Amino acid sequence: MIKKSENTLHKGSGKLHWYHWLVVVLSLVLTLSAWQVTSRLADQKSQIQFDFQSDLLVELVKERMLKYEDALWAGVAAIHSQKKVVNTKTWNAFANALSIEEKYPGINGIGVIDYVAPDKLDDYLEEQRQLRPDYQIYPTHDKNEYWPITHIEPVKLNKKAVGLDMAHEKNRHTASIKARDTASAQITGPIILVQDAKKTPGFLFFAPYYQFVQPPNSIPLRRASFIANVYAPFIMENLMRGTLKNENRLVNFKISDGEDLLYDELKPNSEGYDVSPLFSKTFEVDMYGRSWTFEMQSTTLFRHQVSNDQPMMILIGGISIDIMLLILFIVLARSNKKAILYAGEMTRELKVSEKKLTTTINSMRDILITIDNSNKILSFNKAAEIALGLKESDVIGQDISVVPDPNLVASDSVEKHYLNVKGKHTYEEKKVINIANKEGRLLPIDLTITKASSNSTNYYIVLIRDLSNEVKIEKALESSEALLDTAVNASSTGFAILNLNLEFIELNKSICSWLSFNRNDLIDENFNKILSNEGSLIINDMIKNMLKRKQSSIHVESQFINKNGSYIWGLLTAALVIDKNNVISNIVIHIVDIQKEKGLLQNLILQNKALEKSNADLEQFAYIASHDLKSPLNAIQQLAHWIEEDCDKALSKESKNHLDLMKGRSSRMIRLLDDLLNYSRVSRYEYKHEALELKHLVYDQFNLIDKPDEFICISSNSYLLIPRVPFELIIRNILSNAVKHHDKDKGLIEIKFNKTDTDQIITVTDDGPGIPPEMHKKVLEMFQTLKPRDDVEGSGMGLALAKRIINHYSGDLFIESDGVRGTSFIIRWPLPNQ
Numbered sequence: 001m002i003k004k005s006e007n008t009l010h011k012g013s014g015k016l017h018w019y020h021w022l023v024v025v026l027s028l029v030l031t032l033s034a035w036q037v038t039s040r041l042a043d044q045k046s047q048i049q050f051d052f053q054s055d056l057l058v059e060l061v062k063e064r065m066l067k068y069e070d071a072l073w074a075g076v077a078a079i080h081s082q083k084k085v086v087n088t089k090t091w092n093a094f095a096n097a098l099s100i101e102e103k104y105p106g107i108n109g110i111g112v113i114d115y116v117a118p119d120k121l122d123d124y125l126e127e128q129r130q131l132r133p134d135y136q137i138y139p140t141h142d143k144n145e146y147w148p149i150t151h152i153e154p155v156k157l158n159k160k161a162v163g164l165d166m167a168h169e170k171n172r173h174t175a176s177i178k179a180r181d182t183a184s185a186q187i188t189g190p191i192i193l194v195q196d197a198k199k200t201p202g203f204l205f206f207a208p209y210y211q212f213v214q215p216p217n218s219i220p221l222r223r224a225s226f227i228a229n230v231y232a233p234f235i236m237e238n239l240m241r242g243t244l245k246n247e248n249r250l251v252n253f254k255i256s257d258g259e260d261l262l263y264d265e266l267k268p269n270s271e272g273y274d275v276s277p278l279f280s281k282t283f284e285v286d287m288y289g290r291s292w293t294f295e296m297q298s299t300t301l302f303r304h305q306v307s308n309d310q311p312m313m314i315l316i317g318g319i320s321i322d323i324m325l326l327i328l329f330i331v332l333a334r335s336n337k338k339a340i341l342y343a344g345e346m347t348r349e350l351k352v353s354e355k356k357l358t359t360t361i362n363s364m365r366d367i368l369i370t371i372d373n374s375n376k377i378l379s380f381n382k383a384a385e386i387a388l389g390l391k392e393s394d395v396i397g398q399d400i401s402v403v404p405d406p407n408l409v410a411s412d413s414v415e416k417h418y419l420n421v422k423g424k425h426t427y428e429e430k431k432v433i434n435i436a437n438k439e440g441r442l443l444p445i446d447l448t449i450t451k452a453s454s455n456s457t458n459y460y461i462v463l464i465r466d467l468s469n470e471v472k473i474e475k476a477l478e479s480s481e482a483l484l485d486t487a488v489n490a491s492s493t494g495f496a497i498l499n500l501n502l503e504f505i506e507l508n509k510s511i512c513s514w515l516s517f518n519r520n521d522l523i524d525e526n527f528n529k530i531l532s533n534e535g536s537l538i539i540n541d542m543i544k545n546m547l548k549r550k551q552s553s554i555h556v557e558s559q560f561i562n563k564n565g566s567y568i569w570g571l572l573t574a575a576l577v578i579d580k581n582n583v584i585s586n587i588v589i590h591i592v593d594i595q596k597e598k599g600l601l602q603n604l605i606l607q608n609k610a611l612e613k614s615n616a617d618l619e620q621f622a623y624i625a626s627h628d629l630k631s632p633l634n635a636i637q638q639l640a641h642w643i644e645e646d647c648d649k650a651l652s653k654e655s656k657n658h659l660d661l662m663k664g665r666s667s668r669m670i671r672l673l674d675d676l677l678n679y680s681r682v683s684r685y686e687y688k689h690e691a692l693e694l695k696h697l698v699y700d701q702f703n704l705i706d707k708p709d710e711f712i713c714i715s716s717n718s719y720l721l722i723p724r725v726p727f728e729l730i731i732r733n734i735l736s737n738a739v740k741h742h743d744k745d746k747g748l749i750e751i752k753f754n755k756t757d758t759d760q761i762i763t764v765t766d767d768g769p770g771i772p773p774e775m776h777k778k779v780l781e782m783f784q785t786l787k788p789r790d791d792v793e794g795s796g797m798g799l800a801l802a803k804r805i806i807n808h809y810s811g812d813l814f815i816e817s818d819g820v821r822g823t824s825f826i827i828r829w830p831l832p833n834q
Contacts, residue, residue, distance in 0.1 A: 020329040024322055026662065027636060031318025034639040038314050041642045046306045048638075050279040053251045054296040057244060058285055064106070064243040065205075065287065068232055069185045071104055072207035075112070075230035080213050086112065088131050088151055095153030106242025108193065108233040111152030113166055113176065113206070115228055118144060136163050143167040147176050150228070160194045161233065172204060178289055179206035180226045183215035186289040190260040193233050201262045202235040205288070236263045247271070250302040254295040262292070272299030278306070321632045346611055353604060360600065365492075367445075367464035371421050375400045375414065378459060387443065387466055404436040421449060421460040435464075444471050456810045456830070494570070494591035497577075500584065502527040502543065514570075514593055516563040527589075532559040532567055539572065546576060547584065557594065569598040637663060687723035689832045694718045694762070698751050701732040707739045710746030718753035720760050721832050726805045733798035734764050734825050742768035755831075759811075762827040772819035780813065 038045075078094045079086050091112060100107050116124045121137075128135045128150065137148045147166035152158040166172040171189035179186040185207045193202045210216065211225040236255070240263050249272060252265040267273065277297040285292045361368055362382040370378040376399060380392040388403060395402050400419040408416055415422070418435065435443045446465040451458060494511030496504055504522045512519050515530055522529070528536045535558035542554045554574035559567040570591040577586040640663045644656075651659065698715040713735070738749050747767055754761040771779060780803045803813040810830050817823040 016329055016333055020333075024326050024329070027318070027325060027632070028322050030636050030639055030662065031315060031322065033643060034318065035315040037643055037646055041646060042306065044642065044645075047279060049306075050251065050296075050298055050302065051281070053302075054253075054281060054294075057251055057253060057296070058294055060244055062285070062287075064239075068104060068107060068205055068234075069207065069288075071098060071100065071107070071110060072185060072205060072230045072232060074098065075110060076207055076209040079112070079209055079228075079230070085127075086151065091151040092153055092155075101154070104242075106234065106239040108195070108202075108235055108238065109152050109154060109158045109161075110230070110232050111158070111161070112150050113147055113229045113231050114150045115176075115180070115226055116146040116148065118146070121146060124148075137165050138163055139165065139168050141165065141168040143173070147173065147229075149231075152233075158195050158233065164194060175204065175206055175289065176229055179208045179229055181219050181222060182289075183208055183210075183222055184288075187287060189290060190257050190262055193235060195233070196235050198235075200235055200237055201260065202233065203262075203290075205232045205234060207231070248301060250299055250305065252297050252299050256293040256295075257290055258293075266295060266297055272301050274298060274300045274303060278303055321635070325632065346607070349607060353600075353607060356600060360596070367462075367466070369419070369462040369464070371400060371419065371460045371462060373422065373458055375417075375420060375422060377402070384464070387464075404440070406436040406440075406442060418447065419462060421451075421462075443468055493593070494589075496522075496527075496589050496591075498527055498587040498589065500547070500587070502540075502587070505586070511591060514568070514591070515560060521563070530560050532561060535559050539574075543574065543587065546574065546587075552576075557598075560591070568593070569595045687725050689721045690724050692720055692722060692724060692727070694720055694751065694753055697724075697728065698731060698735075701728055702735055702749075704732060705736045705739060708745045711739060711742075711749070712747070713749045713751070715751040716753050720753065720755075720762070720829075722760065722829055723809070726809070727829075730802040730805055730827065731764070733802045737798055738764070738766035738768060738823070742766065744768075758831060760829045760831060762829065763824055764827075765822065765824040767822050769823075770817040770819045770821050771815060771823050773817070775819075776815040776817070779815070 075094065075098075082090060084090070095110055098104075098110065100110055114124065124146075125135065125137070137146060145167055149161050149164045149166075152161050155162065166176045169191065171191050175186045175188040185205065187206070188204045190201045191203060192199050196202060206229040208215070208222075208229050209227055210222065211227060216222045216225055252270055252272060252274075254264045254266045255262040265273070268275075274297065277299075279302075280295070280297045282293065282295045285294060361379075364381060364383055367384040367387055368379070368381040369384055372378055376397060377395045380390070380395050385391055390403065399414065400417050401414050403417075403419060405417050405419075407418070414420060435445050444467040446467050448463040450461045450463070452461055453459070492510055494508065494514055496507035496511055499505050503524055503526055505524075507519065507522055509519075512522065517530075528540070531539060539554070539556065539558060542551070542556065545551050546554060552575070554572060556572050558570065558572055560570050562568055571594045573590040573592075575588050576584050577588055579585050640659060644651075644659055644663075695715040695717040698713065702713040735749060739747070749764065749766045752763045752765070754763070780799050799813075806813045806827060806829065812828045814826040814828070815823065816826060
């Protein structure tokens with residue numbers, strides 16, 4: 001039945017659904033409508049085009065500055081990666097690798113500005129003059145610190161800048177200090193570069209680096225650990241020429257920093273200058289600690305392009321978009337089918353691996369039990385059933401007290417039970433004598449308890465080795481040395497004794513059988529005969545340390561050589577034999593065959609890597625699909641607004657309703673794509689925890705959402721440690737959900753806070769219609785709403801996005817509601833140290 005359902009899913013996953021065709025048809029209808037009315041929208045379109053070109057030009061400048069910033073941070077990373085102090089040769093090598101003249105047009109160079117305290121000046125100059133005897137710091141000034149340019153590439157273009165002290169001039173000095181104190185990239189106010197023969201405006205771009213890769217959190221610590229600034233000099237004309245060539249441009253512009261002019265194309269000799277421009281605008285842009293004023297004007301080329309030949313272009317463009325949408329839907333459908341097939345294949349492989357692992361555990365000779373934090377038994381292998389006389393089905397989920405402990409009487413606390421795991425943080429190993437099975441037979445055992453975790457849940461692995469045979473052997477050894485040979489040769493694992501020259505003087509049958517040697521092949525031979533080259537180097541060093549009493553034993557995995565030349569993985573344990581006089585006499589080694597375990601582990605690692613790559617590919621695909629679909633939808637929505645404005649009186653009431661429906665559906669899809677994009681970005685960024693006031697944060701987000709005036713929100717006044725940006729998005733989505741799905745014009749939303757030793761609990765309760773218990777999990781899934789989307793506008797992504805963000809930070813989201821009245825959303829968010 002499951003296989004039939006899976007085949008049905010695969011069969012339908014590669015086809016286009018009705019909503020795909022609906023989007024294509026609606027887009028085609030809108031394109032044809034826009035074609036008929038575009039001629040009346042020329043002026044408005046011209047204004048939009050000018051605004052777009054202006055914004056695009058500013059974004060290009062920002063994007064280019066961001067690229068230059070990346071080059072500076074690359075310099076910081078390169079310096080941190082150097083084990084030695086950076087000198088002119090290493091900085092030249094970095095600059096050549098960076099290829100700034102090819103990859104960063106407009107930049108004048110890249111260099112390092114060291115911070116030198118007065119008491120360190122002589123040492124600094126001596127160090128620099130080792131490679132550059134004529135190196136000097138200039139000019140002189142009255143500041144009690146030095147900020148000289150130590151390195152700059154290419155030197156040929158920037159020779160005059162070498163040794164220039166930033167402290168001599170206010171703009172340079174101020175930006176240098178600001179970059180140090182803020183740990184962020186900064187630019188200077190307008191300056192004239194010493195290497196600029198034309199004396200045109202320019203600026204410097206700084207990126208600080210410290211003793212540590214991660215900048216300190218406070219200004220005093222930043223100043224104490226600050227080393228230098230990586231910087232780049234810019235001549236404004238060269239920067240603009242490299243960023244925005246004035247060829248066939250629709251917009252000319254001028255840039256000023258306060259009253260200082262940085263760059264000017266608004267003059268008669270500029271290409272495309274329009275004496276009476278159709279459009280102009282001025283606005284401020286924050287640029288790395290400075291405020292740049294952009295003055296924009298349309299060009300003569302813009303005037304010529306405003307001619308109204310656009311209806312046909314819109315028609316052709318709209319049809320092209322429809323075709324691209326159709327192609328995109330087809331590609332998406334096929335990709336979805338491939339992803340489902342691949343996921344199914346990976347699931348089958350994981351099931352096989354799980355079965356192999358279960359078989360391995362149940363074939364173990366040692367007792368293996370897993371226990372949770374509450375001392376409840378989670379698993380119980382076959383060896384445990386045989387040794388303790390208990391069935392797995394009888395003990396799973398039960399308290400450890402079901403396993404007999406002869407050391408306890410009825411009144412004793414479970415805390416004394418030998419399987420108790422509460423309070424254990426690291427593994428402990430001890431021998432426990434007088435452990436009883438179900439029939440009361442006493443068993444001497446070796447007990448090891450190891451703490452592990454999965455999905456933020458702690459559990460404990462209890463490994464019990466029955467020492468009954470070992471105890472018998474020890475007693476036999478006391479009476480006769482002959483029994484030692486019997487015990488050694490009866491062992492299922494490799495055992496050998498070496499002299500201090502690492503020669504075999506005794507070994508058991510297991511090690512000979514494991515490596516296909518005869519006993520005579522190894523007796524008196526060196527131990528290295530059975531070690532791989534890599535294993536020989538490691539193990540011999542460890543044996544030397546052990547003989548020097550630097551370590552008491554060896555416990556290491558290594559490859560051993562079979563007689564036929566093949567390699568086998570084994571777990572080697574070695575210890576010293578020390579007599580009563582504290583003299584080392586021999587070395588005892590013990591080798592366990594772990595070849596199968598190594599193979600299983602390698603297969604599991606490969607499968608996990610394949611699954612991680614698949615998840616990453618699916619996440620990247622969702623990001624690209626969501627991002628690229630927004631542009632045509634924005635165009636569709638804008639065209640609908642134009643039609644409504646120009647044909648308001650001509651349209652019938654039914655046509656207006658249809659137009660409103662079109663705008664609503666396009667808005668809904670834009671919202672859906674935004675939410676899908678946010679959903680795909682959840683794992684891309686890690687935000688730092690901050691101390692936030694819950695009441696203030698909640699009221700800020702409540703005021704951002706669209707709601708009736710009579711809706712009230714009440715929050716407890718508590719402080720919590722949580723990442724601000726993700727948590728604001730979660731609270732905003734939950735509050736918006738409570739308002740949208742309320743059945744009255746007024747309502748009450750109450751937020752409460754509680755904290756445990758490990759978690760922060762935030763509860764958001766509303767008095768709207770309840771959510772039926774059977775729908776609690778469903779509403780937290782993607783694209784799920786309780787009401788039709790035409791009744792309640794929404795993408796169906798809000799709660800799914802909130803849950804994914806919370807899960808990403810190892811928390812969880814729960815719903816409590818009786819389905820009649822009132823709903824509580826409970827957020828469990830771990831404390832940072834958890």
